[in-house]
Amino acid sequence: MKAFGFSAPVFAKFCAQKYNIKSGCNTVRLGTLYGYRTIENELLRDNGEGTFSYVLEFPTYLEASPQWLASFEFGGGGRVHIGDMQVANGNIKVKNLNVSGSTHNCWIYCISKSVESxxxxxxxxxxxxxxxxxxxxxxxxxxxxxxxxELTFQDLPPNLTEKYSLQEIQQRLSLNVEIKEVEYVDRFVLVKDPKEFGVSDIEELRDKVAFIKPVKFKDEQEVRIAFWLMFEGKKISIVDKPKSISLRPVDKLL
Structure with missing residues (x-):
């Protein structure tokens, strides 16, 4: 006999009635990361979904290794503004650099740690x-x-389908499922010293961009499932269209 009993945590999926899979709905609708930037419902919209901004502001020119600078790469598009940089004798010194961009686009499905609100x-x-x-x-x-x-050719980005044959794509394509609690913090990062913000810190921040939202959304208590399309083991951006998948494949035959 147990002296104390603890119930397992329960998560909730808040949805429109037609998408309640416990009330007869046989499909799951997956939104896209980029899609939530412009979604029609303003209560769900996040204009900066999946984006980031790094600002490097140093008091003087500091030497930065090529590996350190390369770690500020972005996969889903972005821009770099070099305010102040010097190159001498093969060494790079940085004083001011702005990097902003976006992570790759993916399908997402959201659950809340709250079952009430x-x-x-x-x-x-x-x-x-x-x-x-x-x-x-x-x-x-x-x-x-x-x-x-249920993936189709139409789900793949043009930069992939125009470059490789269908057979080549099938051999190198994969899907990665990632589950993380959303962290409610500022997407803007001010870096004042490369020694205090190393390559591993930059890579860690870049990898969790899809799981960061502004503090104003903290009441959502979101746990996010991201479905990343991978090509040769690296993330690629999907076509920016929601996707509905059937939970019962037999429904397609009836």
Missing amino acids: AGSITDAHADKWTIAADKLSGFANYIGSVLWS
Whole structure:
């Protein structure tokens, strides 16, 4: 007999009634990271979704290694503004540099750690369904497997389809499922000393851009499932269109 009993955490998916999979809906709708920047419902919109900005402001010219500068790369498009940089004898010295950009686009599915209220999400969606936290990973992997089986040529970016044959793409393409709690912090990072913000710190920040949102969204308590399309083991951006997948493949035959 246990002296104390603890119930497992339960997460909630707030949604429109037609998307409640526990009330008869046989499909899951996956939004896109970029899509939430311009989504029609202003309660769900985040203009800066998946973006970042680094500002380097040093009191004097500081030597920076090529590896350190290269770690500020961006995958989904962006810009670099060099305010002050010197190159002498093969050494690079930086005083001012602005880097802004975007992570790759991916499909996302959002769950809340709250089953009662999730900020503006509950105002936008009248219905919800719940799932035990320890079942979320299995659910995400199942969705990922169905998504993988339902991928079409139209889901692939033109820069891929125009360069490689379908057979080459199939041999090198994969799908990665990532689950993380969203961190509610500023997307703007001010770097004043490269010694205090090393390559590993930059890479860590860059890798979690898709899981960062402004503090104003903190009541959502979001746990995000990201579905990344990979080519040769590296993330690529999907075509920016939501995707509905069938939870019961047999429905397509009926």
